[in-house]
Amino acid sequence: MEKFITHTGIAAPLLRNNIDTDAIIPSREMKTVSKLGLCDGLFAVWRYLDEKARIPNPDFILNQPGYADASILISKRNFGCGSSREHAVWALKEYGFKCIIAESFGAIFYRNCIANGILPIQLSSEKIDQILRHKNNEIDIDLRSQKISFAGESVVFELAGNDRESLLEGLDPISSTLQLSEEINAFRNADQKKRTWLY
């Protein structure tokens, strides 16, 4: 997996609560059994006036001047709630998003971000407002120091240590877990003697 250490990019504000994964990528946009080919369907309902003809909706943030190349998304509460579809993260990633900043996240979406090398940053509404007050939309994110910098100001964020390490190192969690095979097998052998009906 690609490492996330630092990133500088344009931050697009999409300031609504409860943006669900159906809105991030509608089910009908998941057309093949693949993690790719999803970015055209990203935010399809809001992004296009006509979804089939792909006619852009000029009111949508990513269609506005200066935001088409956004790589950081700023939102409000409970971003990525709803369906577990990892396609939401794959679509964001394919579009070019590296980081999502929100007041809170849907739990499954959050895990899917970490699994795909996208940095989910949870911030208070005050800190988000502080970033939004800054008119030049480019911001710097440094995962090593857990700091977001913009126009001479900065805010710090927290991330669970293992998630931070996983992103910084670009770890593949399956490989890491397979290295614990001995411990897993010992546990399952002992468990098999206790919960006999499950094995």
Place this chain on the structure above:
Amino acid sequence: MTSSLFEKLWQVHVISELGDSEYLLNIDRVFLHERTGSIALLSLEESGRTIASPENVFCTMDHIVSTRLGRNDNTEMPGGEKFIQATRQAAERAGIQLFDLTHPDQGIAHVVSPELGIAQPGITLVCPDSHTCTLGGLGALAWGIGSTNAEHALATNTLRVQKPKSMRVNFNGTLSDGVSAKDMIIHLISLLGTAGGSGYAVEFAGEAISNLSVEARLTLCNMAVEFSAFTGLVAPDEKTIEYVKGRPYAPSGEQWDKAVAHWQTLHSDPNARFDQEVNIDCKDIKHSVTWGTSPQDAMPANGQVPNPDELQDISSTRREAMQRALQYMALTPGDDINSVKIDAAFIGSCTNSRLSDLRLVADFLRGKKVADGVSAICVPGSSRVKREAEAEGIDKVLIDAGFEWRESGCSMCFYAGGETFGPNKRVISSTNRNFEGRQGPKTRTHIASPLTVAASACAGFIKSA
């Protein structure tokens, strides 16, 4: 030492502590479906890895399959058959149990796994589907994950999990007549908001929970994800044990006795500590219906549509969200919800499509008719539910009343299968999500209990029974 139900379930499965509240947990069972499971199976193959315990992995076809009678691999969604066929082939190569389109046990994942006894009290079960929390109704620790984490569970029999905090919601007292588990969970979400359970494993307890049937507990836990909870849980009791007994994948003989002895320890001890505790008085719970585009946008099924401008203690974001929702739903603040005309009624989904739901609906519909101009559809949660309902004549009652009777699947709970009631159509639905466009572009969804759906279908307006 006293422990909560969640703590006991957690401890049984901890292989090791990975630091910073992350744990490596043993995963007992994995369930997959053709929408997100297919990609997990294919991606696992591409990585050159194999399934560690194929005997513990199950797969169903539910999300995009057609639910029309006489169906085949073709779906209303263009290209859907590719998902179905890729899943079928990958499942066969992997040597896992597949409940294929024509299998007698095909159905919605979270309906099939309890009815076959695959989901049992005390186990960990994961599925790349957010409504996996349904199975907490049996006292299983079950939660939804993404496809990549499903691959992890398949390859290693484990998952790395950030330990959630614990919450207990006590439903005190008894429910009013006809008020259901669906109304209980909608009430909770409307009270604390869709993010109310964020970061928590939520145990539902209290007199009203003990009084619920096991199937109703599955309904209750189904919407724990709409509360943003890690999962929902109900302690297994005699009803649960009776429910599991004799099911095809349930233990039997000596194994049954050992399992039951373990299940009987799975409850929160007196004085167990919770990070948060919420008390709800059941007499405050009414027949509910949603008016907006989030499950928290709920109101009594005989009330007036709320006015965001009259609410003092809400944020500007919430006010805007309410206004946007009212616009999407084409409702005016102050409207009597019972004067809101519906175009369609849908009974189905992993929330409310089990035999007990259909029995309740049939009892109400007997001798009644769906109102003119209302398109009414019932989709049983599994092929087994369909057969059992037909054996009781439930299909006949529904068809006589004017409902269409379908094959099992997720169907119009969402637009994945490519079928919809249409733009600007107003649907009363026994499902779990009323998001914008969930049931199709511009379709307006009101979530309610199956009984309220049936009563509304007959009235032609939103109405409780």
